[in-house]
Amino acid sequence: xxxxxxxxSNKLRRHSGSDxxxxxxxxxxxxxxxxxxxxxxxxxxxxxxxDLFHARAKAVEAWFAVCLVVASAPGRLFSGHxxxxxxxxxxxxxxxKVYCLCGCVTTLNRCPHLPSECWSRRxxxxxxxxxIAQGKDEAAILQDLMQRYGVxxxxxxxxxxxxxxxxxxxxxxxxxxxxxxxxxxRRWHHxxxxxxxxxxxVDPKLMMAIEEEMKTLED
Amino acid sequence: MNQLGSIGLxxxxxxxxxxxxxxAVGGKLRSLRVTRSxxxxxxxxxxxxxxxxxxxxxxxxxxxxxxxYVASHSNRDLPLYYKIPVLWAGQEGSLLxxxxxxxxxxxxxxxxxxxKNRQLMPYVVAVLMGTGVFFxxxxxxxxxxxxxxxxxxxxxxxxxxxxxxxxxxxxxxMVIHPPMLYLGYVGMVVPYAFAMAALLTRQLGDHWIRATRxxxxxxxxxLGFGICLGGHWAYDVLGWGGYWAWDPVENASLxxxxxxxxxxxxxxxxxxxxxxKVWNIALVMTTFxxxxxxxxxxxxxxxxxxxxxxxxxxxxxxxxxxxxxxxFSLTLLxxxxxxxxxxNRLDSVISRESGFLFNNWVLMAAVFAVLWGTVFxxxxxxxxxxTVTVGASFYNKTTVPMxxxxxxxxxxxxxxxxxKTSFQSLKRNFAVPLAxxxxxxxxxxxxxxxxxxxxxxxxxxxxxxxxxxxxxxxGARTRQKFCRESFIWALYNLTMRNTRxxxxxxxxxxxxxxxxxxxxxxxxxxxxxxxxxxxLLRVKNYLLRCESLTSGDTPNYTYLRxxxxxxxxxxxxxTVEPERRFYKASQQPITHVALxxxxxxxxxxxxxxxxxxxxxxxxxxFVNPLVAWVWLGGIVMLLGTLLVLVPSRVDREMxxxxxQPQAAEETQWL
Numbered sequence: 009x010x011x012x013x014x015x016x017s018n019k020l021r022r023h024s025g026s027d028x029x030x031x032x033x034x035x036x037x038x039x040x041x042x043x044x045x046x047x048x049x050x051x052x053x054x055x056x057x058x059d060l061f062h063a064r065a066k067a068v069e070a071w072f073a074v075c076l077v078v079a080s081a082p083g084r085l086f087s088g089h090x091x092x093x094x095x096x097x098x099x100x101x102x103x104x105k106v107y108c109l110c111g112c113v114t115t116l117n118r119c120p121h122l123p124s125e126c127w128s129r130r131x132x133x134x135x136x137x138x139x140i141a142q143g144k145d146e147a148a149i150l151q152d153l154m155q156r157y158g159v160x161x162x163x164x165x166x167x168x169x170x171x172x173x174x175x176x177x178x179x180x181x182x183x184x185x186x187x188x189x190x191x192x193x194r195r196w197h198h199x200x201x202x203x204x205x206x207x208x209x210v211d212p213k214l215m216m217a218i219e220e221e222m223k224t225l226e227d
Numbered sequence: 228m229n230q231l232g233s234i235g236l237x238x239x240x241x242x243x244x245x246x247x248x249x250x251a252v253g254g255k256l257r258s259l260r261v262t263r264s265x266x267x268x269x270x271x272x273x274x275x276x277x278x279x280x281x282x283x284x285x286x287x288x289x290x291x292x293x294x295x296y297v298a299s300h301s302n303r304d305l306p307l308y309y310k311i312p313v314l315w316a317g318q319e320g321s322l323l324x325x326x327x328x329x330x331x332x333x334x335x336x337x338x339x340x341x342x343k344n345r346q347l348m349p350y351v352v353a354v355l356m357g358t359g360v361f362f363x364x365x366x367x368x369x370x371x372x373x374x375x376x377x378x379x380x381x382x383x384x385x386x387x388x389x390x391x392x393x394x395x396x397x398x399x400x401m402v403i404h405p406p407m408l409y410l411g412y413v414g415m416v417v418p419y420a421f422a423m424a425a426l427l428t429r430q431l432g433d434h435w436i437r438a439t440r441x442x443x444x445x446x447x448x449x450l451g452f453g454i455c456l457g458g459h460w461a462y463d464v465l466g467w468g469g470y471w472a473w474d475p476v477e478n479a480s481l482x483x484x485x486x487x488x489x490x491x492x493x494x495x496x497x498x499x500x501x502x503x504k505v506w507n508i509a510l511v512m513t514t515f516x517x518x519x520x521x522x523x524x525x526x527x528x529x530x531x532x533x534x535x536x537x538x539x540x541x542x543x544x545x546x547x548x549x550x551x552x553x554x555f556s557l558t559l560l561x562x563x564x565x566x567x568x569x570x571n572r573l574d575s576v577i578s579r580e581s582g583f584l585f586n587n588w589v590l591m592a593a594v595f596a597v598l599w600g601t602v603f604x605x606x607x608x609x610x611x612x613x614t615v616t617v618g619a620s621f622y623n624k625t626t627v628p629m630x631x632x633x634x635x636x637x638x639x640x641x642x643x644x645x646x647k648t649s650f651q652s653l654k655r656n657f658a659v660p661l662a663x664x665x666x667x668x669x670x671x672x673x674x675x676x677x678x679x680x681x682x683x684x685x686x687x688x689x690x691x692x693x694x695x696x697x698x699x700x701x702g703a704r705t706r707q708k709f710c711r712e713s714f715i716w717a718l719y720n721l722t723m724r725n726t727r728x729x730x731x732x733x734x735x736x737x738x739x740x741x742x743x744x745x746x747x748x749x750x751x752x753x754x755x756x757x758x759x760x761x762x763l764l765r766v767k768n769y770l771l772r773c774e775s776l777t778s779g780d781t782p783n784y785t786y787l788r789x790x791x792x793x794x795x796x797x798x799x800x801x802t803v804e805p806e807r808r809f810y811k812a813s814q815q816p817i818t819h820v821a822l823x824x825x826x827x828x829x830x831x832x833x834x835x836x837x838x839x840x841x842x843x844x845x846x847x848x849f850v851n852p853l854v855a856w857v858w859l860g861g862i863v864m865l866l867g868t869l870l871v872l873v874p875s876r877v878d879r880e881m882x883x884x885x886x887q888p889q890a891a892e893e894t895q896w897l
Contacts, residue, residue, distance in 0.1 A: 100753075105620060107616050115618060118467035118469075120465070120467075120818070122835060122836040122845055124836075124839050124840075125836070158614075159615055160615065160616055162616060163619070163620055163621075164617060165615045165617060169611075170610055170611055171607065171611075174599070174600070174615070174617065174621065175621075175625075177595075178626075181595040181596065182592040182596075185588045186588060188588075189584050189585060189587075192584065196572050196573035197572070197573045197574075197575070
């Protein structure tokens with residue numbers, strides 16, 4: 009439906025402007041489109057420009073809806089990599105997001121020491137078990153641990169304040185890199201800095217003869 | 228022997244200093260005599276550093292505990308095959324080892340270029356020896372492996388035994404893992420030296436790139452293989468069931484490898500089209516910078532790491548050296564910008580050139596993300612005065628999408644033609660791989676794969692594998708048709724005629740296998756239990772029964788061993804015997820994992836310890852799918868890279884054609 013609406017609107021646009029306007033647009037001057045209120049309805053009996061506007065708006069809406077469905081499809085079809093956040097927290101799931109502070113420089117789950125020989129692991133695991141027993145969700149447990157041991161207990165920077173930069177900059181880097189690549193490709197493909205070609209000296213008599221010839225052709 | 232080692236090191240430093248100055252002077256004056264003198268200084272530097280290394284190895288092998296280094300990192304009962312790696316087990320020894328590898332690379336560069344690249348060689352020697360000056364100086368001043376132990380009154384002291392080698396390093400793959408990594412780190416200095424020499428001499432065509440192609444591939448290969456060995460070591464020794472933890476030291480090895488990968492791809496654009504000249508120089512600089520930065524990160528202890536077994540005060544030395552590299556490189560690059568103009572324009576947006584640009588974009592974005600995550604704790608400490616941890620979850624969220632994009636480009640890039648790809652060609656080349664990937668994707672979905680990243684990784688792996696295999700198939704079929712050869716013979720001839728291209732495709736296949744292996748992480752299962760004889764533990768479709776718990780004693784360590792019989796779906800698979808060792812000299816425990824590995828999955832068992840109250844063993848069991856594919860991928864990548872290094876028939880013909888005019892031109896210069 010949306011595809012048909014766009015196809016129809018393109019078809020209408022091709023019929024609505026004059027050939028001269030198309031040519032003018034083609035030569036790089038701004039294309040002057042008639043205002044909707046004063047535009048003359050197309051002679052071939054197609055839609056009024058007001059309808060054209062509605063058709064375009066509907067098409068945009070339809071495409072937006074399609075994009076939303078496509079974008080949300082992975083979330084619906086796949087359980088997702090962040091399914092752990094939605095599931096009920098466990099010692100294992102929280103233990104992957106929390107660092108052991110005994111100096112082993114690994115997460116709680118990967119601490120090479122036994123709880124009996126590692127004070128940090130023993131205390132942190134006990135705190136997590138207590139929070140789970142109280143019915144807290146994962147975010148609340150992590151917040152609780154952060155209050156108790158400081159931000160260093162988290163295995164990843166919190167998504168707030170200055171630490172938000174840790175999460176945002178890789179994405180910014182990717183986007184800026186993409187912009188740079190696109191800019192380079194466009195610049196190399198259509199070199200903007202290329203100097204204009206020098207004017208060619210043409211005999212005025214020859215020029216007049218060419219213009220006469222062109223007029224004959226146009227007639 | 229300590230004195231001999233010190234003399235070797237001091238003489239090595241002197242020769243490096245002379246070589247560096249003489250190289251620069253020889254290049255400036257265009258003097259063959261001075262340049263040859265600088266080259267001989269490189270050989271003398273190599274001999275002197277080799278003497279120092281031999282002296283240290285002698286001290287280690289003869290248990291001479293007068294030296295602080297030997298006393299700290301070795302002991303009498305350490306087996307011989309673990310005494311040799313003591314050389315690179317600690318800070319001082321590893322810096323000496325770094326210097327020694329640099330000297331070997333430098334000597335090889337001088338020897339192989341004695342009759343070619345004569346314009347570049349004086350400056351190449353100057354840069355190589357400049358790096359040699361830095362490393363020998365740091366070894367002498369801040370981390371001397373020949374310093375002797377003494378008592379408070381100044382008398383010499385010799386302890387009866389040493390502290391022993393870190394137990395985590397007493398593992399077979401650890402014997403070759405650090406040398407591989409170091410060969411990678413150190414080797415990156417050679418392309419950097421050639422790039423700087425090209426800038427200094429204004430020889431900025433693709434000559435320096437051709438001269439350093441193999442010098443870049445070799446360290447890249449060593450670095451990649453070293454990373455795989457490191458992963459294998461972590462998997463087998465650390466006992467947490469994984470092979471990559473995004474630890475800062477692991478990241479330090481990945482960064483130059485990623486930048487080197489970007490460089491290896493973008494040089495192709497310069498070779499074929501004379502484009503990306505500035506970018507290639509910048510990538511060589513970045514790769515070298517990251518190699519030194521990696522060594523700095525590993526050795527200075529500025530970030531907390533599970534591998535931080537070597538911390539000292541060498542940080543400021545490295546910081547100064549890194550600053551010099553950045554200043555010198557950027558200044559030179561800026562001064563030569565006028566000579567680095569592209570020779571061609573992009574004919575089409577859909578072309579191989581664009582493909583390489585996008586490949587470089589993803590790789591460098593990954594470099595940035597990993598570097599940012601690695602240094603963020605330092606930045607956070609400086610800004611907020613609090614220590615933030617950046618763990619695996621951060622890297623998985625930021626780099627996995629980039630990895631998937633890169634995987635797609637790995638398949639799509641080679642299907643694009645140079646200059647311009649027509650729509651018809653796109654349709655023809657992409658149809659089969661997309662169809663194959665579609666079939667795999669749908670099958671996986673209906674087979675129950677619901678993890679998005681794992682599904683995408685397998686879907687794209689199928690796409691890339693089909694792309695690569697179809698390239699081989701199409702080439703061999705064409706050759707079979709025109710040369711009237713059998714398919715196998717045509718495939719062999721096709722590959723050997725252009726080893727660089729087809730070796731590269733094999734490397735891409737290796738990458739596919741790696742990603743298949745990575746996908747398995749999404750389906751990991753684990754279980755943990757306190758066990759004694761007769762106890763059972765079920766994990767996924769495995770049932771384990773503890774048959775016995777035995778303890779023992781060896782000269783080097785004591786151990787506790789669990790014998791577990793394994794049933795899978797009711798079928799007996801034999802026994803596995805995880806161990807926990809306690810090393811006497813270093814007084815440190817370490818786990819020895821027991822594995823049952825197959826292409827489908829690994830059964831990974833760990834004896835984490837013994838419960839002091841009940842006396843039962845703490846047994847951890849992981850079922851890790853597809854891990855073997857990671858090691859297989861590493862081996863295939865290694866084989867592919869080795870194939871790339873084999874001179875192809877086309878290259879040999881071109882070399883013969885180009886050899887004579889180039890030799891004549893170079894004789895004129897000096």
